[in-house]
Amino acid sequence: MVLTHFIRKSFNPPKIPFRQYITMERRNFIKQSAVFTGSFFIAKDLLAKNDGPIYGHGNMRYRMDKSWSKADPIKNPVNDCHEMVQDSKGRILLLTNETKNNVLIYNKSGKLLDTWGHEFSGAHGLTLVNENGTEFLFITDTVKHQVYKTTIDGKILMTIDVPLETGVYKKPEDFIPTETWVDTNGDFFIADGYGSQYVMHYDKNGKLKSFFGGRGDGDEHLDNAHGIVIDRRGVTPTLLVTDRTRNCFKRFSMDGKLMEIIKLPGACVCRPVIKGDYLYAAVLRSPNLNAENTGFTTILDKNNKVVSNIGGTEPVYKEGILQPMAQAEKIFLNPHDVLVDNDENLYVAQWASGKVYPYKFTRV
Numbered sequence: 452m453v454l455t456h457f458i459r460k461s462f463n464p465p466k467i468p469f470r471q472y473i474t475m476e477r478r479n480f481i482k483q484s485a486v487f488t489g490s491f492f493i494a495k496d497l498l499a500k501n502d503g504p505i506y507g508h509g510n511m512r513y514r515m516d517k518s519w520s521k522a523d524p525i526k527n528p529v530n531d532c533h534e535m536v537q538d539s540k541g542r543i544l545l546l547t548n549e550t551k552n553n554v555l556i557y558n559k560s561g562k563l564l565d566t567w568g569h570e571f572s573g574a575h576g577l578t579l580v581n582e583n584g585t586e587f588l589f590i591t592d593t594v595k596h597q598v599y600k601t602t603i604d605g606k607i608l609m610t611i612d613v614p615l616e617t618g619v620y621k622k623p624e625d626f627i628p629t630e631t632w633v634d635t636n637g638d639f640f641i642a643d644g645y646g647s648q649y650v651m652h653y654d655k656n657g658k659l660k661s662f663f664g665g666r667g668d669g670d671e672h673l674d675n676a677h678g679i680v681i682d683r684r685g686v687t688p689t690l691l692v693t694d695r696t697r698n699c700f701k702r703f704s705m706d707g708k709l710m711e712i713i714k715l716p717g718a719c720v721c722r723p724v725i726k727g728d729y730l731y732a733a734v735l736r737s738p739n740l741n742a743e744n745t746g747f748t749t750i751l752d753k754n755n756k757v758v759s760n761i762g763g764t765e766p767v768y769k770e771g772i773l774q775p776m777a778q779a780e781k782i783f784l785n786p787h788d789v790l791v792d793n794d795e796n797l798y799v800a801q802w803a804s805g806k807v808y809p810y811k812f813t814r815v
Contacts, residue, residue, distance in 0.1 A: 505815055506782065508766065511729075511750050511759035513797060513812035515782060519561040520808030527552050527566055532800035532809055534577040534722070535790035538586055538603060543790065545800065545809060546577035546590065553590075554605065559792060561811070567605040571595075576630040576678075576722075582637065589631040593645055596623040598631060611641065614651055614659050630678045630722050632690075642692060644677040650692060650707065663707030664692070671709045673701070675740075678722020681705075682730075684753050691723045691730075696740065700732075713755045717775040718763075720749065726791035728753040733786035733799060734763065737777045744784040748799055749776070761797070761812060782810075 505512050522529075530549040537543050542564060545555045553568025568574070573594025580587050587608070590599045600609035613626035620626055629644030637655025648666040650673075653659055664673040675695035682691045682702070689710060690703040698718050702711035719740050720732040730751040737745045747763030757766035757773060762782040767774045784804035789797055797812040 506761045506780065506812070507750075508759040512815050513761060514815055516811040516813065517807075519798070519811035520557065520563070521561045522555060522557075522563040522808060524806070524808075527555060527563060529555070529806055529808060531802045532787065532804075532807070533575050533802065534788040535798055535800050535809060536577055536579040536588075537790060537792055538579060539581065541793065543792070543798065544577065544579070544588075546571075546574050548572060548574045548594075559794075559796075571599075576628065576642075578631045578633065580633040580639075589633065589639065591628040591630060591641070593627045593629065596626045596628070596646075598628050598641055609657050611653070611657055614662070616659055617649070617651070617662050619647060619649065619662075619665065629676070630693075632679045632681055634681060634688075640679055640681075640690065642676045642679040644675055644693065644695075648673040648676050650676060650679060650690070650703075652707075661707065663703065670701075670712060675719075677720075678732075680723045680725055682723075682725060684725065684728060691725075693720055693722060693732075695719045695721065695735070698738070700730075713751075714773065715749065715757070715776070716773060717777050718747075718749055721787055724789050724791060726795070729758075729791075730755070731789040731791055731797070733789050734776075735785050735787060735802065737763070738775065744781070744804075745778045746783045746786040746801075747776075747778050747780075748783070748786055748789055748797070761799075 503514055505514050507513050528549050529547040533546050535545050543557045550569045550572055552566035553571045553574050556565040557563055571592050573592040575593045576591035578589040586603045588601045598611040599607050601607050613620050613623045625647050627645035628641050630642040631639055633639045639653050641651045643649050648664055649662045650664045651662045673694050676692055677695045678693040680691050682689050692701050694701050698715050700713040700723055703709055717738040718734040719736045720734055724731040732749050734747050734749055736742045748761040749757055750759040752758050762780045764777050764779045785802045786799050787802040788800045795814050798809045800809045
């Protein structure tokens with residue numbers, strides 16, 4: 452009655468039966484309402500996907516998702532989240548020293564697909580290698596003083612113990628390996644980052660070929676040689692080794708000759724991670740290892756110039772010299788590793804940070 456009275460009084464309807472006119476108007480109203488409602492939810496969905504602050508600098512900027520991992524902390528807990536890799540199937544493997552499940556396997560959306568491992572109480576370094584189409588892992592254990600080569604699902608194939616044959620190691624406790632890297636011919640390098648600070652070069656069968664570095668004051672020596680990678684961005688491959696205490700990466704020839712020092716003032720960097728032209732690294736603490744909960748993530752270009760800091764101060768160069776960097780936003784406590792996926796998104800694992808799962812950073 453009210454609707455009929457309103458339409459008769461407010462409109463001049465066309466010359467058709469009034470009931471037919473009312474039906475037409477109702478249909479138009481419902482159709483327009485549906486369009487509006489659909490538009491509202493689409494806009495809401497887009498807003499949700501793009502919600503939250505953006506971190507980083509220049510063209511290397513990211514939006515953070517702290518709830519990326521969908522793992523249940525009761526069923527699949529983590530302790531320290533040490534390192535991450537992505538396999539050829541696109542799955543993301545996380546290494547933790549929680550022996551209820553040393554390796555957690557995710558898809559890129561954060562759904563937990565599988566877990567394995569109960570024996571690596573000092574699980575620290577995780578490296579993926581593809582040998583003729585088959586993928587393997589190298590895991591370092593700082594508690595057991597060993598390095599393991601495993602299948603992708605955890606079967607141990609090789610164990611490397613303290614390299615007594617060097618003559619510089621006297622007991623297993625001197626050897627606390629933190630990282631490995633594998634060359635194209637199967638040779639691999641072990642960084643003894645928490646032990647005697649040497650880098651050991653082995654053939655693919657685990658026979659020691661040479662070693663270099665070691666604790667000392669000269670530039671050729673290392674202090675907290677936390678990570679290692681083969682850098683193939685140049686004409687010839689070289690080794691990049693972390694010198695975390697001294698806030699730098701050091702470039703060595705493949706036979707261990709010092710070539711360059713990449714100074715990163717204020718950044719106690721973890722392992723170097725190379726993807727494309729860029730070098731990424733978690734900065735555990737700043738400006739030194741005594742400053743708890745002061746970490747961020749740094750990104751360098753192919754010329755070794757810092758171009759972005761996630762959670763850190765904007766990189767500033769004066770007369771070509773990088774000025775000291777520091778944490779600017781407390782989005783991290785003690786980040787330990789960075790994974791760059793095939794879409795150039797980042798995943799950051801943290802050490803001693805309240806047993807949190809990794810955070811995802813989507814590039815914008």
